[in-house]
Amino acid sequence: MYRREPNARVRLFQGLRPHICPLEDVMEQVPVGSRVLDVGCGAGLFLLLLARQGRVDKGYGFDVAAPAIQAAQRAARDSGLADCLDFQVRSIEDGIPSGPWNVVSVVDVIHHVPSPHQRSFVASLCDRVPVGGRLIIKDMVSRPYWRALANQMHDLVLARQWVHHVGPDQVDAWVASHGLRRIYNSRIDRWWYGHWTMVYERPSL
Ligand SMILES: C[S@@+](CC[C@H](N)C(=O)[O-])C[C@H]1O[C@@H](n2cnc3c(N)ncnc32)[C@H](O)[C@@H]1O
Structure with a gap:
C-alpha cells in the first residue's frame, strides 16, 4: 500500500508496524461494511x-500530523481506495467529529x-458511539514496567x-461510566511491546 510512498521512513515504519502491533486482532472487531472513524x-x-479486507464501507481518519495524513491520502489513492477513505489533518483538541459512524x-x-x-x-470518544455501535480502543501496556519502559x-x-x-482497567472504568458494555478484550505481546485491546458496544436502551 505504501510501495509508491516517496518518504522512506514512512515506507519502513508502516511495513514494520504489522509485525510489532497485532492489528489483525483489532481488525477482526470491525464488522464487515462498517462506517469507521479512526482517531489519530x-x-x-x-x-x-x-478497506482492503472489505470491512469498511466508509472510513474517515484524522491526525494532527500533516505529513502522516499526506502519506495516508497518497496510499489511499495508490491503492484505489480513495473513494471510500477520507483523511484529514485535525487535532483531538478540535473535538471528535460527529458523523454516521458505527465504529469509532x-x-x-x-x-x-x-x-x-x-x-x-x-468520554468524547464514547459520546460519538451510537446505539449498537462499537468503540475500539487499543493501546500499550503500563505493566509490566519493563514493557512500558521499552x-x-x-x-x-x-x-x-x-x-x-x-492501564486497561482504568480505561475500562471510564468507558463503563458512559454506558458502554465491553464485548471483547485481549492482551498480546510482540517483541518487547505489550498491547491491550478493548471493544465496547452501546446497548439499546
Ligand atoms: C503511535 S501513532 C498511531 C497511529 C495510528 N493510529 C496507527 O495505529 O498506525 C499515534 C498517533 O497519534 C497522533 N496524535 C497524537 N496527539 C494527537 C492529537 N492531539 N490529535 C490528533 N492526533 C494525535 C500522532 O500524530 C500519531 O500519528
Whole structure:
C-alpha cells in the first residue's frame, strides 16, 4: 500500500508496524461494511487494511500530523481506495467529529494524550458511539514496567515524546461510566511491546 510512498521512513515504519502491533486482532472487531472513524490515524494503515479486507464501507481518519495524513491520502489513492477513505489533518483538541459512524477506533493514541486530559478524551470518544455501535480502543501496556519502559524509549526516540501509559482497567472504568458494555478484550505481546485491546458496544436502551 505504501510501495509508491516517496518518504522512506514512512515506507519502513508502516511495513514494520504489522509485525510489532497485532492489528489483525483489532481488525477482526470491525464488522464487515462498517462506517469507521479512526482517531489519530497516523499514516492511515488501520483504515487502509480494513478497506482492503472489505470491512469498511466508509472510513474517515484524522491526525494532527500533516505529513502522516499526506502519506495516508497518497496510499489511499495508490491503492484505489480513495473513494471510500477520507483523511484529514485535525487535532483531538478540535473535538471528535460527529458523523454516521458505527465504529469509532483509537489505536495507540491515548498514551500520547497528557494524563490530565485522558479521561475527557475517552468520554468524547464514547459520546460519538451510537446505539449498537462499537468503540475500539487499543493501546500499550503500563505493566509490566519493563514493557512500558521499552515503549517509552520507542516513543522518545521515534516521536520525541514522553508518553503517558494508562492501564486497561482504568480505561475500562471510564468507558463503563458512559454506558458502554465491553464485548471483547485481549492482551498480546510482540517483541518487547505489550498491547491491550478493548471493544465496547452501546446497548439499546
Ligand atoms: C503511535 S501513532 C498511531 C497511529 C495510528 N493510529 C496507527 O495505529 O498506525 C499515534 C498517533 O497519534 C497522533 N496524535 C497524537 N496527539 C494527537 C492529537 N492531539 N490529535 C490528533 N492526533 C494525535 C500522532 O500524530 C500519531 O500519528
